[in-house]
Amino acid sequence: MPMTVRSNCTGTLPSVIAGSAYTCSRCAEPHDGPPLGYGTPAPAYWNVEAADQPGSVLGEEQCVIAGSYFFVRARLVIPISDLDAEFDWGVWVSVSEASFERMSALWDKPERVEEPTYFGWLSTALPLYEPTTLNLKTKLHTQPIGDRPLVELEPTDHPLAVEQRTGITSARVQWIAEQILHTNPPMG
Template sequence: MKVTVPDVKTGSTYTCSRCAEPHDGPPLGYGMPAPAHWTPEVADQPGSVLGEEQCVIAGSHFFVRARLVIPVTDLGTEFDWGVWVSVSAANFEGMSTLWDKPERVEEPPYFGWLSTILPVYEPTTLNLKTKLHSQPIGNRPLVELEPTDHPLAVEQRTGITAARVQWFAEQVLHTDKS
């Protein structure tokens, strides 16, 4: 699984429990470059396109890149998962029509399904119910998970600690070295 790690600008370091090496960070976010359903085979199908902010598979499955934000309670900041959400064709068309218009923030939330497998959660995060909230131009939509007992939904509601952020880094940054 490929995970995009943003530049770390925290000015801090931590000693990783997996490799015992010091690392910058830990990062306060990770992003997935494509929806979980995107594969090389899908990329070759007519009507399939993967862009920076939107994705269409075979002209019939529609995805939008978004932010799933979790409060980091002991740091007074936020942790950000860059995720993909599938939306209906009608909602995709509506979002696309308003993409460059300031009034998009007045739209009610769009229903969607989380289309990203976050590697640190069990059970899977794939297909969790979401509401997608449009943001001002230049900002990705925000994901609000359905308030269930899934660990990701619980963390979105209650927050996480800096120790959990470090644990994420230790797991995500070493996925190929396990």
């Protein structure tokens, strides 16, 4: 699934590091940015076959495959240690049917922020990480109406989990941008 540039849902962060045009180390061209977030339009398990199965639907914030697999869109936030900003991976997390139904029942109710965390499995294969990010254990923290849930990874030694705990630098943000820019064509 291609990665697309995105800003976070709350609108509190700029979509790129302000005033930080840079010369790309891969193509030697100047670029605005780098972006502070990327996301995918669907879980890694969504494909043509899944879309054709009865009980399958892909929405902006939720996805169901074959009436049996349930996903919600969420934000995996990583602090940028040398800036007063955060980097945002837009991801999908699989949850149980019971959790999905509970989240759906509270979708537009303010009291949803009082919910305990939901267990889930990361269902986005983020580029640039080895081993894969698929199926990392997560906790989903429900946010106020209009904000996507926040993902908390299990504190393991996986590089993504380490970055979430310790943060990344603005140089790492630029490196991520250079890799993604030259792997996937920019999408609007």
